[in-house]
Amino acid sequence: MDSEDSGGSPVEPKQKKKAKSKTPAKGKESVLTQKSPAEFFAENKNIAGFDNPGKSLYTTVRELVENALDSTESVGELPVIEVTIEEITKSTFNTMIGLIDRERVDAALYGDFESEKAREKRLAKEAREQEKLAKIAALGKKPKEMSTTKGQKARGETFFRVTCKDNGRGMPHDDIPNMLGRVLSGTKYGLKQTRGKFGLGAKMALIWSKMSTGLPIDIYSAMKGQNYLSFCRLDIDIHKNIPHVHLHEKRDNNDKWNGAEIQVTIEGNWTTYRSKIIQYMRQMAVITPYAQFLFRYISATADKNVTIRFARRTDVMPVVPIETNYHPSAVDLLLIKRLIAETSKQNLIQFLQHEFVNISKSYADRLIGEMGPDFTPKMAVKSLSSQQIVRIHQLFRQAKFDDPSGDCLSPAGEYNLRLGIIKELHPDMVATYEGSPHVFEGHPFIVEAGVSLGGKDVKQVHT
DSSP states (O other): OOOSOSSSOOOOOOOOOOOOOOOOOOOOOOOOOOOOHHHHHHHTGGGGTOSSHHHHHHHHHHHHHHHHHHHHHHTTOOOEEEEEEEEEEHHHHHHHTTOOOOOOSOGGGSTTOOOHHHHHHHHHHHHHHHHHHHHHHHTTOOOOOOOOOTTSSOTTOEEEEEEEEOOSOOOOGGGHHHHHHSTTOOSOOSSSOOSOOSSOHHHHHHHHHHHHTOOOEEEEEEOTTOSEEEEEEEEEETTTTEEEEEEEEEEEOTTOOOEEEEEEEEEOOHHHHHHHHHHHHHHHHHHOTTOEEEEEEEOSSGGGOEEEEEOOOOOOOOOOOOOOOBOGGGOOHHHHHHHHHHOOOOBHHHHHHHHBSSOOHHHHHHHHHHHOTTOOTTSBGGGOOHHHHHHHHHHHHHSOOOOOOSTTOOOOOHHHHHHHHHHHHOOSEEEEEEOOOEEETTEEEOOEEEEEEOOTTOOOOOO
């Protein structure tokens, strides 16, 4: 007998669901890419001191001032340097770039939006602070500035035009684009003391300008004896690390001026870095009493303008440093190979004598004799094998050499250091020190120091 129901269909067994595949999804294949130096520093701008708008404003001023000092000192010219920071409101900035201001439609969308309740709370707090300040002033004490409520001024709404003008060497007309629009290109790679070396500082100001405002920089330059003035407006192609020139022309130089003037527009924060920038200018006036500085801050509201003159106290400038050769104990394998590739000397003894300091002909003979039978004084220097170059490097690390002289250094000197401290700090007592040249791993250095007690701005602490 069948077990089926008489009017029903047979029961079909349930089908099992197919198990999902556990094979992991294939990720995207990694692609080998490379970055230009400009792109690397744009993404890691904190390495060069461009962490935030305030610090970027400070670092821009510092880099431009130090470039100006290097330029004037390199030609033995008493520095006359003018620094101007001009505040540009968001409305003015928009006009500069051709952007039309728009009225806010949804006010609550913005970071500086303040509700009615928050506004009442802020006003009450400000009233209490004003009352405290009035009581402090009534007691004859100097009141502190009122704190700024967080969020009152949104980030990105304040821009600054920074201008630095000097009376230094100037720049050759054709070299200007590469000197300021190509990261890690520069004229300071020789072995002598300079404030800058790697061709980065002023270019970082240009990169920050491109990142924060998108505006190019303007450069005016003239060299001594030139009857024309070079003008260049450029920015930088971050990905290719090449200058993008908007305008490059020669103009009349009726004033016979020589030097450089660089103008860059960046996002910044004067409020938080005001004291640091002014303190930096004062410190530079201390260590360079032979320089004349004019610092100006032009605010959007005239009552906040700042003008400070740092007068020259002396005409005595530090000795211009002499570019020198490498000390044998300070070189590595790569540097030895580069010097061999670039040398004009034919044989080994000439190479040792002329490409390094403190190796005389007789000492070069002794070194070559110590290197082994595979070396002779007259052997072609460009025929040296990798093993032979390693042997030279090992001997350089082990042999004795006289310390290098301090000719490649340019110390301020005790006289200038003392004058600078007296001029700016007006201390009750001052002491200065300048050591003799010393060497660390083949690199010469000089320690200079100044100490002062008392002065016009000393705060008295009562305990």
